Amino acid sequence: MVWAVILRRIEIVTELLEHGADVNALCTNNGQSLLTIAAKLGDMPMCVELIEHGADVSHVSYEGFYVLHGGVISRNHELVEYLIHSGSTYAPPFKWYTPLEYAVGLRDAYGNQEFADDCVEVIRVLAEHFPDEAEKLERKGEL
Numbered sequence: 826m827v828w829a830v831i832l833r834r835i836e837i838v839t840e841l842l843e844h845g846a847d848v849n850a851l852c853t854n855n856g857q858s859l860l861t862i863a864a865k866l867g868d869m870p871m872c873v874e875l876i877e878h879g880a881d882v883s884h885v886s887y888e889g890f891y892v893l894h895g896g897v898i899s900r901n902h903e904l905v906e907y908l909i910h911s912g913s914t915y916a917p918p919f920k921w922y923t924p925l926e927y928a929v930g931l932r933d934a935y936g937n938q939e940f941a942d943d944c945v946e947v948i949r950v951l952a953e954h955f956p957d958e959a960e961k962l963e964r965k966g967e968l
Contacts (some may be wrong), residue, residue: 827852848878856887864895882913889920897928900943925951
């Protein structure tokens, strides 16, 4: 099913899920979920399908990578908003950057203005839903 998600073959994923495939199966050696991979690809329809079949929206990989990190990588603020409204969250202890810290880092890492603008929208969504963390980053001058 991993390849069906990667190749964006939603019809195959749907059929596999309807025949009992595990929507929360871990698909890589670092423990990322199918939903995390779909989120990284910015594939909203795939994310919706997986969530509707019971995917764990707050799954965290062995390395501390949450589903929301995947949404940040996609730079799709609508997807990040959808994940949050579906119950996706994150909490300490953190092995890695939080999704908000990661979005700030991505914004600052590239000289591409369009890329940075996409990150700003993701940051806005995350800051709105995680105001305590946003306030800490603001005090440090990072937001």
